[in-house]
Amino acid sequence: MATMYLVQAFKQIGRKLVADPVQTSKSAEKAVAAAERLAPMRAGVIAFSQEVDIETDTYDEPRVLLKLGTLPPGLME
Template identity: 90%
Template structure:
């Protein structure tokens, strides 16, 4: 198993939230720092980790590290 650290930001276009490309990080701390850096220039941002079994391509449930701003309803709740 390996742990992936990811950051997903969203921009506001009209009334819709549009996802940016997901960014990867090398650690939980770097993912949180990236999310905090993006927060002032995006409508919302979420940093999360996810365990993945590379051999079977199986993913565990994501674990939220940080949520800031507006996010799509039901995202990782």
């Protein structure tokens, strides 16, 4: 198993939230720092980690590290 650290930001376009490409980070701390840097420029941002078994292509439930701003309803709740 490997742990992936990811950051997903969202832009507000009219009434819609549009996802930016997902960014990867090397650690939880770097993912949180990246999310904090993006937050002032985006409607919302979430940093999360996820355990992945590359051999079986299996993903565990994501674990939220940080949520800031406005995010799509039900995202990782």
